[in-house]
Amino acid sequence: MSTLRFHAIKETLTRIPVTIEEKERRSAIFGANVFNEATMRQYLTNEANKSVLDAIHNGSKIDRSVADHISTGMKEWALSKGATHYTHWFQPLTGATAEKHDAFFETIGNGLAIEKFGGGQLVQQEPDASSFPNGGIRNTFEARGYTAWDPTSPAFIYGTTLCIPTIFVSYTGEALDYKTPLLRALHAVDNAAVAVCKYFDKNVKKVNASLGWEQEYFLIDIALANARPDIVLTGRTLLGHSPAKGQQLDDHYFGTIPNRAMAYMRDLETECMLLGIPVKTRHNEVAPNQFELAPIYDEANLAVDHNSLLMDIMDKIAARHNFKVLFHEKPFAGINGSGKHNNWSLSTDTGVNLLGPGKTPMSNLQFLTFFINTIKAVYDNEELLRATIASASNDHRLGANEAPPAIISVFIGEQLTNVLNELEHVTNGKLSPQEKTDLKLNVVGKIPDVLLDNTDRNRTSPFAFTGNKFEFRAVGSTANCANPMTVLNAIVAKQLIDFKSEVDGLIDKKDMKKDDAIFNVLREYIKTSKNVLFEGNGYGEAWEKEAKKRGLSNNKTTPEALKAKVSKQAISLFGELGIMNKVEVESRYEIEIEEYVLRIQIEGRVLGDIARNHIVPTAVKYQNVLIENVRGLKEIYGASFKKLANEQLKLIEEISAHIEGINSNVTKMTNERKTANKVEDLEKKASAYCNKVKPLFDKIRYHSDKLELLIDDEIWPLVKYRELLFTK
């Protein structure tokens, strides 16, 4: 075994789980480090408290003079918790979270100092932001970005720093982050949904989008991970033969959680509790060393912040337990990858889940209204929705045999399929009293309020209705949920606005009753969007063919998929709803496409380096051992050596062929990279990386993985899959 590999494995095997003591009940520490409503009541004046609550629940502005009171209260609380610094905490388009810490400490002359934190510092900060991606927006204006407080997501203390969730915008007001468009989309869906709710209940004043994400990840011992340059630099293995035992026995899924992983999870969960992240579920996933963690769902903006924060602290706590967390969608070839299901719904301030069937025909008509509008929104914008989950890493998952395909379809289950079939045939125009009674009694009235068991069966659907929410399953594990959530809420908002205007039109112009109008519009929606409904096996080839016939898109790669982000339809959707202007949309597209290029470029370099500098020299070394052996046999046995050296000679040749295979393909790849780098047009460059550079990865890998099976295990330089996945 190579020395590096030997030491890494030895280190791993001697690990003792960190002991975690949980002294207090989780409910007692929940939110202890969050400036939440309870804490606010304690630290803020009545006026300041009311002002923040108003901002949270009604979106009202906070007066500058009140901000001073709030910052003072926040500071007192933070100091009492031992915080020394504060930071605006935001999510730039790098995908990671960003922070710039300032001390509360300030000198006031005469050798005196105080802790200070004014309203101005709470509300706005100017980080040195010139190196965050902005897709050219700031180059054309001033190289400045501002962060501004988002009072709807509470401040929290992490370590000794008070973190204030903020948006991040350019000097001229363009969004430079994930949160700004999300907040605008949530605002749009709130308004649109409230207007539609009024058909059913005049008391509804606010509709919140909810999000419950499920985070999948791998835990790999840090020593093993560090011994793999590909994991260190790209987050995934670029080489490695599959182990003799993979996941075929399904013995990991829902199995006993290994001790070390369990200690990690408990530590992580305690940290989550303190930060108010309501984590609830933990279990093993399908692949060895793969796990999942899910919270109780929350308001979407808060849930997005929580997920970003969680990914951050997962990394940090992993270090304490000598683990490395892999968030990559496909860290190991041939082994299941990781996703992040986004469970989504809409609920009213009167406590009604709009995607949960009710107990009366009226509440069920409301449910069907939101249900069918969502389906129509997805159908009309399937390419845009697909674009929100596109990334170099998620490309490995979509369409492979473990995750939903790149085709967006909606699964709704048998019962609701039947309901839609009935509704599709309601009379065009005014309904007869008999028909209405029939519908109420036999169709709308018959939706059982618990659909859960019937609708959670199809795991192959990218967008499935699961009883009281939709589950967007194609989202990748590294994704910032804001991206899919912004689009999902935006398309539903737009759809609800159109729906309302169509229903109102029928009421005003055709003198229809409200119910008649709603039934009429829904009927048409079912007819025009039922092509997106699919109940069968989404992984099958048959579906690809069928989907093509139905006119659904199947954008398999990121460069192809991303184009929908800048389609006319997308630009006008975002513009109309005030979510993003054309410049913002286009700059985001540019950033994402550039990120794609950079990722593949880095992978190409790393792969070339490992193949040439680690694999080939090892192969040569082993080949020399064989040659030496053959020479020895010849010396001893003379002419009859050939019979004895038969296998060795074959091996020597095989190794040569694979060395040649690696070298020629690495050369080809390097040349393709050079050619791609010269392409000015970003779209064409991405497509060159996708179609010319990337396919060579598999060829190089093929030869290297073959060599892994031929070469003496003693000298193989890379930690093997078996060791990465099964060392506990």
Ligand code: ADP
């Ligand atoms: P699973 O999908 O693993 O079977 P569940 O369906 O119970 O598990 O829930 C998955 C996730 O969906 C959880 O994070 C849960 O909080 C979330 N969820 C449940 N109801 C809603 C809702 N109304 N809106 C958004 N997310 C929800």
Ligand code: MG
């Ligand atoms: Mg789920």
